[in-house]
Amino acid sequence: MSETGWAIALHGGAGVMRRETMDAAREAEVRAGLAAALAAGREVLDAGGSSLDAVQATVCSLEDNPCFNAGHGSVMTSDGTFELEAAIMRGSDLAAGGVINVSHIRNPVSLARYILDHSEHVVFAGAGAERYAAGAGFELISSGYFETEMRRAQFNATRASGAVTLDHDGKRYGTVGAVARDRAGSLAAATSTGGLNNKAPGRVGDSGIIGGGTYANDKSCAVSATGRGEAFMRMTVARDIAAMIEYGGVALADAVERKVMTELPVINGRGGVIALTRTGAPVLQFNTPGMYRAAQCEGEAAQVAVFAL
Amino acid sequence: MSETGWAIALHGGAGVMRRETMDAAREAEVRAGLAAALAAGREVLDAGGSSLDAVQATVCSLEDNPCFNAGHGSVMTSDGTFELEAAIMRGSDLAAGGVINVSHIRNPVSLARYILDHSEHVVFAGAGAERYAAGAGFELISSGYFETEMRRAQFNATRASGAVTLDHDGKRYGTVGAVARDRAGSLAAATSTGGLNNKAPGRVGDSGIIGGGTYANDKSCAVSATGRGEAFMRMTVARDIAAMIEYGGVALADAVERKVMTELPVINGRGGVIALTRTGAPVLQFNTPGMYRAAQCEGEAAQVAVFAL
Numbered sequence: 001m002s003e004t005g006w007a008i009a010l011h012g013g014a015g016v017m018r019r020e021t022m023d024a025a026r027e028a029e030v031r032a033g034l035a036a037a038l039a040a041g042r043e044v045l046d047a048g049g050s051s052l053d054a055v056q057a058t059v060c061s062l063e064d065n066p067c068f069n070a071g072h073g074s075v076m077t078s079d080g081t082f083e084l085e086a087a088i089m090r091g092s093d094l095a096a097g098g099v100i101n102v103s104h105i106r107n108p109v110s111l112a113r114y115i116l117d118h119s120e121h122v123v124f125a126g127a128g129a130e131r132y133a134a135g136a137g138f139e140l141i142s143s144g145y146f147e148t149e150m151r152r153a154q155f156n157a158t159r160a161s162g163a164v165t166l167d168h169d170g171k172r173y174g175t176v177g178a179v180a181r182d183r184a185g186s187l188a189a190a191t192s193t194g195g196l197n198n199k200a201p202g203r204v205g206d207s208g209i210i211g212g213g214t215y216a217n218d219k220s221c222a223v224s225a226t227g228r229g230e231a232f233m234r235m236t237v238a239r240d241i242a243a244m245i246e247y248g249g250v251a252l253a254d255a256v257e258r259k260v261m262t263e264l265p266v267i268n269g270r271g272g273v274i275a276l277t278r279t280g281a282p283v284l285q286f287n288t289p290g291m292y293r294a295a296q297c298e299g300e301a302a303q304v305a306v307f308a309l
Numbered sequence: 310m311s312e313t314g315w316a317i318a319l320h321g322g323a324g325v326m327r328r329e330t331m332d333a334a335r336e337a338e339v340r341a342g343l344a345a346a347l348a349a350g351r352e353v354l355d356a357g358g359s360s361l362d363a364v365q366a367t368v369c370s371l372e373d374n375p376c377f378n379a380g381h382g383s384v385m386t387s388d389g390t391f392e393l394e395a396a397i398m399r400g401s402d403l404a405a406g407g408v409i410n411v412s413h414i415r416n417p418v419s420l421a422r423y424i425l426d427h428s429e430h431v432v433f434a435g436a437g438a439e440r441y442a443a444g445a446g447f448e449l450i451s452s453g454y455f456e457t458e459m460r461r462a463q464f465n466a467t468r469a470s471g472a473v474t475l476d477h478d479g480k481r482y483g484t485v486g487a488v489a490r491d492r493a494g495s496l497a498a499a500t501s502t503g504g505l506n507n508k509a510p511g512r513v514g515d516s517g518i519i520g521g522g523t524y525a526n527d528k529s530c531a532v533s534a535t536g537r538g539e540a541f542m543r544m545t546v547a548r549d550i551a552a553m554i555e556y557g558g559v560a561l562a563d564a565v566e567r568k569v570m571t572e573l574p575v576i577n578g579r580g581g582v583i584a585l586t587r588t589g590a591p592v593l594q595f596n597t598p599g600m601y602r603a604a605q606c607e608g609e610a611a612q613v614a615v616f617a618l
Contacts, residue, residue, distance in 0.1 A: 083437075094543040094576065100409065100513060101434050121512045122539045125410050126435040128392075128511015202437015203430045204409060211520050211545035230431045234403045236520035239545045240552060248556035267403065 005298030006045035007181045007280030010037055010058050012068045013174040014226045014272040017290030019307050027306060030067050034294040034304045037061035041180055042296055051180035051188035051222075052090050052113070059086070059109040059190045062176035066148045068292070069174025071107060074146045074194025076155045077201045082146045084194055085208035087123075088112045091187035091216035098208040100125035104140040105133055109192045112208075114138070123208065146194065158198045173271045173288070175207055177224025179216070181280040183298075187222035189214050189238070195229075205229025211239030218278065220245040221252050226291065227271010231264055241275060252277045260285045314607030315354035316490045316589030319346055319367050321377045322483040323535045323581040326599030328616050336615060339376050339601055343613045346370035347603040350489055355607070360489035360497035360531075361399050361422070368395070368418040368499045371485035375457045377601070378483020380416060383455045383503025385464045386510045391455045393503055394517035396432075397421045400496030400525035407517040409434035413449040414442055418501045421517075423447070432517065455503065467507045482580045482597070484516055486523070486533025490589040492607075496531040498523050498547070504538075514538025520548030527587065529554040530561050535600070536580010540573055550584060561586045569594045 012034055041058035045051070063071025074082050086108035087098035097116030100123060105111050111133050115124060124132050134140055177191035191214040193207040206212035206229035213229065215238035216222040223238040232238075237259055244255035256275055264271070265287055272286025274293060282295040289308060296302040321343055350367035354360070372380025383391050395417035396407035406425030409432065414420050420442050424433060433441050443449055486500035500523040502516040515521035515538035522538065524547035525531040532547040541547075546568055553564035561584055569582055574596055581595025583602060591604040598617060605611040 077437075096543050098513075101437070120539065121509065122542050123513035124509070124511040125513050126511055128386075128410070128509065130511075132509060132511060200430065200433070200437065200441060202433040202435055202439075202441060204407075204432035204434050209518060210542050211548060215545075230429065233431050233519050234405050236524075236545060236548045239520060239548055243549060243552035244556050246556075247553050247559070250556070 004183060005280060006183050007276055007282060007297040008038065008041045008045060008054055008058065008178065009274040009276060009282040009284060009295035010034065010062070010178040010293065011224065011226050011272065011274045012062055012176050012292030014286045014288045014291035015173050016288060017306055030292055030306060031304050033065040033067045034292055035302065038294040038296055038302055041178055045180060045182055048183060051182040051186050052088070054180040054182065055178040055188045055190040056088060056109055056113050058178035059176055059192050060107050063107050063109060063192055068176050069194045070176040070192040072146055073148045073151060075151055075174060075197035078198050079201050080155065081201065082143045082194060083201065084108045085205055086112045086192035087208045087210060087214040088116055088190040089188065089210060089214055089216040090116065091218040091222055094217065096122050096210045098123040098210060099129050100204055100208045101202065102129050103143045104130050105138060106141050106145065109190050111138060122210065154197055173227045175226035177226060177274060179222035179224050179274055179276045181276050185218065187216045187218050187276060189216040189222040189224045191224045206232040209233060211236045213238055215239045215242055217242050221275050221277055223273055223275045225271060225273045228269055231267045231269025232271065234267060235259065235263060235269065237264065237273065241273065253283050256283045256285050260287055313492060314589060315492050316585055316591060316606040317347065317350045317354060317363055317367065317487065318583040318585060318591040318593060318604035319343065319371070319487040319602065320533065320535050320581065320583045321371055321485050321601030323595045323597040323600035324482050325597060326615055339615060340613050342374040342376045343601055343603040344611065347605055347611055350487055351605055354489060354491055357492060360491040360495050361397070363489040363491065364487040364497045364499040365397060365418055365422050367487035368485055368501050369416050372416050372418060372501055377485050378503045379485040379501040381455055382457045382460060384460055384483060384506035387507050388510050389464065390510065391452045391503060392510065393417045394514055395421045395501035396517045396519060396523040397425055397499040398497065398519060398523055398525040399425065400527040400531055403526065405431050405519045407432040407519060408438050409513055409517045410511065411438050412452045413439050414447060415450050415454065418499050420447060431519065463506055482536045484535035486535060486583060488531035488533050488583055488585045490585050494527065496525045496527050496585060498525040498531040498533045500533045515541040518542055520545045522547055524548045524551055526551050530584050530586055532582055532584045534580060534582045537578055540576045540578025541580065543576060544568065544572060544578065546573065546582065550582065562592050565592045565594045569596055
């Protein structure tokens with residue numbers, strides 16, 4: 001990793017993913033999706049583009065991929081509807097955009113980006129968010145676009161079991177996210193999700209919350225989280241990791257270790273984070289058996305992984 | 310202030326309030342409202358109640374009072390509708406509850422409290438929040454309850470001037486909030502607001518965001534903020550003040566001074582915060598000409614103030 005080169009990392013959710021039980025075809029599909037999303041961001045960075053553009057490109061790729069719980073392939077609420085969340089943040093000036101509980105926006109992260117660029121506001125929710133989007137030229141799509149056969153089957157299985165707010169396959173915290181550093185040294189982070197399978201309508205998670213699931217500050221680091229959003233919000237995980245660096249002089253790896261492995265488990269905070277230091281060194285950590293993830297630094301090979309190493 | 314006694318502080322919004330231009334009758338009405346809200350929380354604490362009950366009682370009193378921009382007397386969106394936000398947090402275990410953009414809940418802080426006590430979730434938004442509330446036995450009221458003659462006149466004046474998202478009287482950031490410490494040494498914080506006058510429907514501020522406008526942690530402090538929510542969210546102000554104490558060993562007064570007087574103004578973050586140390590010492594600071602506020606520590610006299618001292 002060069003101190004002046006670009007770097008990027010992404011996640012596609014954390015949870016109970018075990019080498020011994022994962023279908024080989026499914027694993028190959030997921031790995032291809034992670035590699036493609038990494039490539040989307042890498043191309044932006046390698047052409048000299050901004051970290052903000054890169055994380056948006058990577059997250060859009062993951063939103064468009066039905067393997068991941070965001071955009072197309074999102075999980076459903078207990079009503080069988082879709083309520084998506086996303087946020088994006090630029091580390092150079094703390095500019096941010098977030099959307100909460102939108103149901104008709106193809107790429108929620110792109111709406112969050114539009115808000116960052118054009119609105120005096122930072123976060124929009126629900127029907128008002130969609131009205132704002134329509135006024136900005138976004139197409140309001142049928143929410144049927146988000147549905148896939150796999151999610152419908154998971155939803156039906158969850159309902160049949162009487163379980164509520166469990167994630168897909170029982171214990172996966174599906175969310176996607178990316179962090180990047182560009183050659184100019186600016187950091188950015190973005191996160192997007194369909195939330196929890198069979199969640200109560202109206203429930204808000206951490207993905208759209210600045211400082212909860214998403215945070216970037218050129219003084220410290222960029223962070224995107226995935227996991228049970230309630231715990232991540234209560235611990236303001238993304239901001240806290242950066243704050244430990246800024247106020248405590250802690251190294252990023254130590255801050256992530258403390259938050260993810262020590263503090264979050266105390267309040268049942270299952271999940272993980274991806275993060276980049278100011279100089280672009282990736283830290284990817286999770287307290288679940290696996291996390292879909294990938295990372296690359298300029299001049300080095302791409303890394304794609306699913307299980308704990 | 311006794312290290313084992315209770316303490317409470319509250320705010321009713323910050324902004325351009327000047328001694329020379331404020332109507333005496335209005336000022337008396339506001340001061341009486343602040344004193345009554347202080348008394349509501351004080352009574353809980355003095356009877357040995359919890360800080361969580363105390364901040365809820367104080368914020369309910371402010372929500373019910375038409376002088377303040379929360380509950381009855383909230384400002385309107387550009388549609389002439391009402392979208393209210395609130396959050397509450399307990400410092401002993403980081404339990405939290407928040408509501409975003411509700412239009413039919415008389416006391417949003419009480420719904421936030423109910424979520425804290427009873428839900429596996431932390432935050433609910435919009436129609437889903439109201440459905441959850443109805444299921445929990447909350448009455449869904451007509452939003453006409455929130456409207457007052459004063460707010461209607463402000464709304465009409467703002468619309469006539471073509472200004473958008475200005476606060477009442479042009480530059481007041483109406484929000485209410487409270488922080489408390491009980492005799493057992495536990496901290497709590499709560500915040501509630503009608504948002505910005507003439508705001509875009511769907512816009513989300515910091516009041517319902519854990520770590521944005523509301524935060525409590527027995528390790529450090531309790532904080533409730535009032536001001537332009539966009540800046541407070543981008544700087545995760547409430548959590549940041551606590552994080553400076555926890556990770557940097559900074560004193561509360563210094564953390565508040567740095568955030569409110571130095572950092573927030575850089576991104577046009579007008580407003581203020583109220584906070585309590587672990588031992589119950591109040592810190593009330595704002596970068597606007599005035600902030601409606603009050604504070605009291607056990608065994609001492611109540612303090613009520615409007616302008617800078």
